[in-house]
Amino acid sequence: MTYPDTYYSRTAIDVSQRPSLTETLSADVCIIGGGLAGLSCAQELINRGKSVVVLESRRVAWGASGRNGGFVTAGFAGGEELAEQRLGMTGAKQLFDLSREGVDIVRNNIQTLNLKETSPSPGKISVIRYHDPDSLQRYCDKMARDYGHELTYLSKADLPDYMNTDRYHQGYLDNQGFHFHPLNYCLGLARVIEQRGGKIFEDCEVLSMDQDSPVKSVTTARGKVNAQDIVLCGGGYSGKVFDKVRRSLLPITTYVVVTEKIGPLLQECIKTGAAILDDRMASDYYRIVDEDRLLWGGRVTTRTSEPKDLAALLRQDMLDVYPALAGVKIETAWSGLMAYARHKMPYIGEIKPGVWTCTAFGGHGMNTAPIGGRLIAEAITGESSRYKLFKAFDLQWNGGPAGPLVAQSVYWGLKLTDWWNERKSVTR
Numbered sequence: 001m002t003y004p005d006t007y008y009s010r011t012a013i014d015v016s017q018r019p020s021l022t023e024t025l026s027a028d029v030c031i032i033g034g035g036l037a038g039l040s041c042a043q044e045l046i047n048r049g050k051s052v053v054v055l056e057s058r059r060v061a062w063g064a065s066g067r068n069g070g071f072v073t074a075g076f077a078g079g080e081e082l083a084e085q086r087l088g089m090t091g092a093k094q095l096f097d098l099s100r101e102g103v104d105i106v107r108n109n110i111q112t113l114n115l116k117e118t119s120p121s122p123g124k125i126s127v128i129r130y131h132d133p134d135s136l137q138r139y140c141d142k143m144a145r146d147y148g149h150e151l152t153y154l155s156k157a158d159l160p161d162y163m164n165t166d167r168y169h170q171g172y173l174d175n176q177g178f179h180f181h182p183l184n185y186c187l188g189l190a191r192v193i194e195q196r197g198g199k200i201f202e203d204c205e206v207l208s209m210d211q212d213s214p215v216k217s218v219t220t221a222r223g224k225v226n227a228q229d230i231v232l233c234g235g236g237y238s239g240k241v242f243d244k245v246r247r248s249l250l251p252i253t254t255y256v257v258v259t260e261k262i263g264p265l266l267q268e269c270i271k272t273g274a275a276i277l278d279d280r281m282a283s284d285y286y287r288i289v290d291e292d293r294l295l296w297g298g299r300v301t302t303r304t305s306e307p308k309d310l311a312a313l314l315r316q317d318m319l320d321v322y323p324a325l326a327g328v329k330i331e332t333a334w335s336g337l338m339a340y341a342r343h344k345m346p347y348i349g350e351i352k353p354g355v356w357t358c359t360a361f362g363g364h365g366m367n368t369a370p371i372g373g374r375l376i377a378e379a380i381t382g383e384s385s386r387y388k389l390f391k392a393f394d395l396q397w398n399g400g401p402a403g404p405l406v407a408q409s410v411y412w413g414l415k416l417t418d419w420w421n422e423r424k425s426v427t428r
């Protein structure tokens, strides 16, 4: 199995194939899924003295973790409001702090494990495409006051210092976030896990599991792992073997393209090294990579097949914001699946004795999967029960065959709101 052709796989540090499992092994913990969630959990368990086997259907970080936008920022896909409703302000603050800890885990690993091929770059700017300075200023004030998270408000007059487009009205800068090469991060983490005695098998789909015996067993085409605990980390690629967890996930597709090398014209359009995204449901999210290429992501859909004109679709979105890039060619285009729960918060917890979920990170997994992995490791080793904060976000049925249809119509409704907000700003 090869990696999809992406900018990341073209610039990956080492994509040599790992073996598949062809024997019966025993370990303290068996992790199913070798994305960022599975790898983070494995690293945290190994740091706590546990023996670990990771089973990955395809390749390490072949799924969302190796093909995403690369934004690493505080927060969860579900947002702060939902957390406040379900947990109150104190619980919501604890949750947000965990999301910041997730950012720190990645930052610290890059430094201490010397993962320099991840090319980290600081800053994220959030922008709005309609005029609403008061709400945005209030949001920045609230984040500082209630969450201790400082954001720099950017007025319409400030934005030209960062980008050359009239699409945006206001924004804010988050200096604590950063962006990086997610595939190289995962590959680096996998290397460290193996150096410390963890075992990772690729091309090794889990076909069945015994989740009910005191010692669990996990079976692949040619091998088996017996383990005290198992951790389910299949993300948007979770198949039928994940059973109830699979039926509690909505896989949502989003797209990314990377341009050819653009030269000085790119800095004329985008003057900041920070990553940029707008606040729409299907936001544009983009950043400069490789000095003068533009990585541009956007659109979401419940359709899992890739459109033929994917590159052209995203190019059109890019030109809508930066018409000056009209002559620029797209070099690579790809799609990926995110796993969403209906409440948009992750499933981090124990679903049966010794069976753990660490999944459903939605479009915000680069910080939340690492903290998810840490919380599960702390729970398995008895170090803490911090994962219990997520009890407020239990498994929720995805709605069966109607689930994607409902999600798609909610999305269209939100798109309509986005369109209306922009239109009001144009006509005001």
Ligand SMILES: Cc1cc2nc3c(=O)[nH]c(=O)nc-3n(C[C@H](O)[C@H](O)[C@H](O)COP(=O)(O)OP(=O)(O)OC[C@H]3O[C@@H](n4cnc5c(N)ncnc54)[C@H](O)[C@@H]3O)c2cc1C
Pocket (backbone or CB within 6 Å): 032, 033, 034, 035, 036, 037, 038, 055, 056, 057, 058, 059, 060, 061, 062, 063, 064, 065, 066, 067, 068, 069, 070, 071, 072, 073, 204, 205, 206, 207, 233, 234, 235, 236, 237, 238, 239, 241, 254, 255, 256, 297, 335, 336, 337, 338, 339, 358, 359, 360, 361, 362, 363, 364, 365, 366, 367, 369
């Ligand atoms: C295009 C795109 C852009 C995104 N941008 C960002 C961003 O900028 N910032 C951010 O924070 N988040 C972003 N996300 C979301 C983020 O990538 C995910 O939340 C995160 O990677 C989820 O990690 P994971 O390990 O749960 O899932 P995945 O990375 O999808 O890994 C799951 C793995 O499980 C394996 N698997 C599934 N079933 C089995 C089985 N039966 N046996 C063995 N293995 C199995 C799969 O092969 C897969 O490799 C984006 C996602 C996409 C798709």
